[in-house]
Amino acid sequence: MDYKQQLNDLLLSTAKQNASDLHIGVGKYPMLRIDGLLIPLQKEGIVTPEVATGLVTELLTPQQRAVVEKNREVDFSYTYEDKARFRINVFYQRGYMAAALRLIPAEARTIEDLGLPPILHDFTKLSQGFFLIVGPAGHGKSTTLAALVDEINHTRTEHIITIEDPVEYMFVQDKSIVSQREVLSDTPDFHMALKSLLRQDPDIVMIGEMRDKESIATAMTAAETGHLVFSTLHTNSAAQTIDRIIDSFPPDQQNQVASQLAATLVGIVSQRLIPHVDGGRVPACEIMIVNSAIRNLIRERKAYQIDLVIETSMQEGMVTLNRSLATLVRSRQIALEEAELYSLNASELRILIERVS
Numbered sequence: 071m072d073y074k075q076q077l078n079d080l081l082l083s084t085a086k087q088n089a090s091d092l093h094i095g096v097g098k099y100p101m102l103r104i105d106g107l108l109i110p111l112q113k114e115g116i117v118t119p120e121v122a123t124g125l126v127t128e129l130l131t132p133q134q135r136a137v138v139e140k141n142r143e144v145d146f147s148y149t150y151e152d153k154a155r156f157r158i159n160v161f162y163q164r165g166y167m168a169a170a171l172r173l174i175p176a177e178a179r180t181i182e183d184l185g186l187p188p189i190l191h192d193f194t195k196l197s198q199g200f201f202l203i204v205g206p207a208g209h210g211k212s213t214t215l216a217a218l219v220d221e222i223n224h225t226r227t228e229h230i231i232t233i234e235d236p237v238e239y240m241f242v243q244d245k246s247i248v249s250q251r252e253v254l255s256d257t258p259d260f261h262m263a264l265k266s267l268l269r270q271d272p273d274i275v276m277i278g279e280m281r282d283k284e285s286i287a288t289a290m291t292a293a294e295t296g297h298l299v300f301s302t303l304h305t306n307s308a309a310q311t312i313d314r315i316i317d318s319f320p321p322d323q324q325n326q327v328a329s330q331l332a333a334t335l336v337g338i339v340s341q342r343l344i345p346h347v348d349g350g351r352v353p354a355c356e357i358m359i360v361n362s363a364i365r366n367l368i369r370e371r372k373a374y375q376i377d378l379v380i381e382t383s384m385q386e387g388m389v390t391l392n393r394s395l396a397t398l399v400r401s402r403q404i405a406l407e408e409a410e411l412y413s414l415n416a417s418e419l420r421i422l423i424e425r426v427s
Contacts, residue, residue, distance in 0.1 A: 073124035076114075078150065080125070083111065084173055085154040090208065092156075095168040096122045103208075105351055106343070119166050126160055126167045133254065134160070138167075146254065147174075147236035157238050178220035178239045179213065185353055186214060189387040190339065194221045199336030200293035202280075204305045209343045210353060211302040212238050212278070218300060219276050223248055228273035233263045235278060246274075264288040268295065277301040283318045290327075293334035307391065307414060308338040308358035308380065312373040324371075332368040335360050340391060342412045344404045352403050354412065356380070356391035396422040 080100055084092045089102035089109075096119050099110035117125075129148055130138065137144040143161040148171075150156070157172040181190050193201050201218075203211045216239040222228060223246045230246050235253035249270070250256075257263040261284055267275065268291075275292050277285060280303045293299045305311040312331070319327045338358045343351040358364065363379050380388045395409040396419060406423065410416040 071121070071124065073121070073128050076121075077125050077128045080111070080114070081150045081154060081156070081171075084156075084171065085150075090173060092171040092173070093169075094122060094125055094171075095163060096166040105349060106208075106345055123167050126169045129158060129169065130160065137254070144254075145235050147238065147252065155238075155240070157236055172238075174238045175213075178216035178241065181217050181221065184210070184213065184217055186217070186341075187355055187357060187387075187389065189357060189359075190214075190218065191221070192387075193337055194218050194225070196298050196336060198293060198296050198298050200289055200299045200301075200331075200334040201336050202301055202303055202311060202338045203341065204303045204308070204311050204338060205341045206306070207304060209341055211341065214339070214341060214353075215276060215278075215300055215302055216241075219248075219274070222246060222274055229271055230274040230276065231267065231270055231272040232276040233257075233260065233267065233278060234276075235260060238278070260285065268292060268297075272297060275299045279303070280315075286315055286318060287327075290330050290334050294330065305340070307340050307377075308356060309373045309376040311338055311340070312368055312376065316371070316373075328371055329369055332365045335368065342391070344395070344398065344408050344412055346403055347405060352398060354391060354394040354398055354404075354409075355389065356394065357387065357389045359383075359386055359388055361386060392419045392422055395419055399423055 080092060084102060087102060087104060089104045091103040093101040094117060096117055099112055099116060100114045101108045101110055134144050134146055138160055145159050148156045148158050155174045157174055158169060160169045203214050205211055219230060220241055223230060223241055224244045226245060228246045230248045232250045237250050237252040241248040251263050253260050264285060275297050277289055280286050280301050289299045289301055303311055305314050315331055316324050316328050337360055340356040342354045344354050346352045358380055364376060367373060367375050380390050392413055392415060395413055398404045399406050399409050409419060413419040
């Protein structure tokens with residue numbers, strides 16, 4: 071069987087149908103994720119162990135194969151004939167090779183293109199600080215991060231360094247110098263890249279994902295020493311993010327970390343992509359802008375009170391997730407049932423919608 075041709079057909083189908091992901095695994099059809107839903111490609115047939123190995127092996131370089139054999143998984147980026155670019159994770163499940171491929175748009179989109187709140191522009195104008203985009207996997211964190219970084223690229227003369235595993239959006243240098251470092255190809259590992267980061271004279275730092283206390287500590291130190299740092303984290307809300315960051319450190323360090331975080335954090339955006347009533351998906355965002363009240367709550371380890379500050383600080387540009395969802399329901403962009411699925415407090419959401427209706 072010509073696995074190369076079959077793989078190319080799958081990659082082309084993913085791009086043509088504007089799917090966000092392609093999944094290859096034994097015992098099921100290849101699957102596309104379109105607007106959040108998994109769609110089987112039945113004409114391709116059920117994937118056998120031989121087909122899975124053949125398709126996945128076509129994606130891998132010899133170096134990546136060695137990593138898979140050692141670690142049983144690997145992350146990397148892959149470009150198909152200059153037509154489409156993918157972020158790929160190859161892994162084993164039940165002893166068989168499998169892969170998840172995320173389609174990356176050809177260029178970073180703008181905040182307006184993505185339908186994000188205009189206040190996000192303010193974070194691209196800061197000279198220093200620590201800014202996080204959080205939310206579940208597959209809800210556009212990397213895309214939002216790229217929009218912010220590319221806005222800086224087009225509007226400011228800075229040295230932007232990104233550390234990514236793998237590199238996703240390819241930035242075309244404009245007013246800024248953009249140095250994109252990919253784990254494995256440009257640096258041996260994530261920690262080595264972080265260790266040498268501040269010796270490379272950055273102004274803006276983008277760390278693809280906060281993975282552990284070392285990456286969090288490096289990000290806060292960089293923000294503390296006069297840099298603007300962007301990153302992402304898999305958490306559900308701003309308050310949960312604060313707790314997750316502090317709790318990732320040993321108990322004897324947590325008070326110090328809370329003080330450092332209070333001094334460096336400038337904002338957190340928690341986002342969800344909700345199915346639009348007319349197809350596609352639309353973002354709903356919780357926006358926390360760090361003010362003196364929030365700094366005190368972080369320092370005093372009272373993150374559970376942050377939601378109340380966000381709720382009562384709308385005049386500063388802050389928005390709760392429920393208010394964002396309620397606005398989308400009232401403007402008939404999303405259905406109430408969908409909003410309730412993504413809300414962290416569905417009963418409060420219904421009250422908000424009824425109060426204004």
